[in-house]
Amino acid sequence: MKRIIIDREKCDGCLNCNIACISAHEEGSNFYTVNMQSPDAETRNFIKFDAQKGYLPIFCRHCDEPECVLSCMSGALEKDPLTGHVQYDESKCAACYMCVMNCPYGVLKPDKRARTKVIKCDFCDDKPDGPSCVKACPKKAIEVKEVSL
């Protein structure tokens, strides 16, 4: 499966990946037009800064054993057997947030607007040119690589 591999030494915390993620999920927007003030402006990845360790990019792993999928009581979260990516069907989701509780890396979050869905990396729907965050990274700190499923 394809996974976003992180080289945190290369990350300089520019947050282009965050903006790219928000833009990718705001129909028709680009880096310059994306509405960062919208309640829907939610990033699915984040970068933490640590005085000792520097920048730490934290992105959904689409885990081999996804705790979010195992905790989902509505069937909204499923690991696609072909792509290996954890897909989210918003129409099934009951917003119980067991997945938020069970993600060991604290990646998942409820939406800010109404707390009726989960904000989660969708790997940009497996578009052929790859996830937008990776395309937006000027340092190649995040790259898509093939890993065994």
Place this chain on the structure above:
Amino acid sequence: MKIVIIGASAAGISAAKTIKASEPDTEVVIISKEDSIHSRCMLHKFLGHERDAKGISFIADDFFETNGITWHSNTTVIGLDAQKKTVKTHDNQDIGYDKLLIATGAAYFIPPIPGLREAKNVYGFRDLKDAQLLDSECNTAKNAVVIGAGLVGMDAAVAMLMRGLKVTVIEMTPAVMSLQLDQKSAQAYQQLFEEHGAAFILNDKVVSVDVDEVGRGKTIHLASGKAVPADVIVIAAGVRPAFSFTEGSGIATNHAILVGDDLKTNIDDIYAAGDVTGMAGIWPNAMKQGRIAAINMLGEKLLYEDRYALKNTVNFYGLTTLSLGNINPEPEENCNIFIREDRHNYQKVIIKNGIIQGVIIQGNIAGTGFWQYLIKNKIDVSGKNKDVFSLSYADFYDLNQDTGEYNYAV
């Protein structure tokens, strides 16, 4: 090999899925007393008319066909012969198995209060059948009483409020959802429910129910002397593991079916998973147990070690809360309690000797999944030398360079 699974909720379905994913040729038969597959955590969405029965299913429509699983619905198992390796159903079928998984869950419990067990308008809130019966009552009822303000009681209350009933919730403890919340976080929910029309009677007990000439409970009498009128009564006072059909089979039980770490009972080839084991508690753990039991039934070895069950999330009226561990420590436990709050958020972290004992995060719960890992693995955070509220997975960041998966650096 033929594997028979009794029960078609979290543990049973998760087991069937696991078996078919790794060994599609294994014959899988599921027996369930229900005629639909549904998630009990969404029953309030059904009762509140937000979703229909299909809308609270947690599997694909064609799940059984696609996976080649035989499903005996509307079928109750009434006996088990561990020597002959057969289960007996209510319609007198004997169904043979090579391996058996008992995932029959739990059933609600009606306390022995005069009038309560006899009254015809008393319902649990456990299965779709309960919700369907309640649904038709809600068409005519005006006054609803919910006994028990735990998560299930609050689910029933929120649904009946949506249906326009006048809802009164009666609870023995001084606060709602006392297993998950402290006083402050409970108060926030109580207030939201009250704003939507609910009334709460806390710190009080039902002592009797007046039953009318047609057998319906009409007035609920409380220890305080109060009397509450009721057209429909929901009992949410806990559940008990459901395994009466195992009587005489030799399976060891103690208020629940006893299993080892491999989820096998004392009898070879018979496994149990989910609420019937008395150690699942919540959906994610039941799913995991179903999966682990399935792997062991297929002859591999996997142990149920991620047992931590003191965890939950609450989401009513858009107010979300994460609750983990010991959230109401006694003074003699000598814990340090840290609280941070603003007008949208209430956060409480309980620490003892550098180990986090419990957490309540109410309001914004984004990215809070790491807390459970810290608590259940008893990770010492004192060395981090930082404000406990600024902790995140980044403080334990470790990446496997080959697989790209995260680990915890501790």
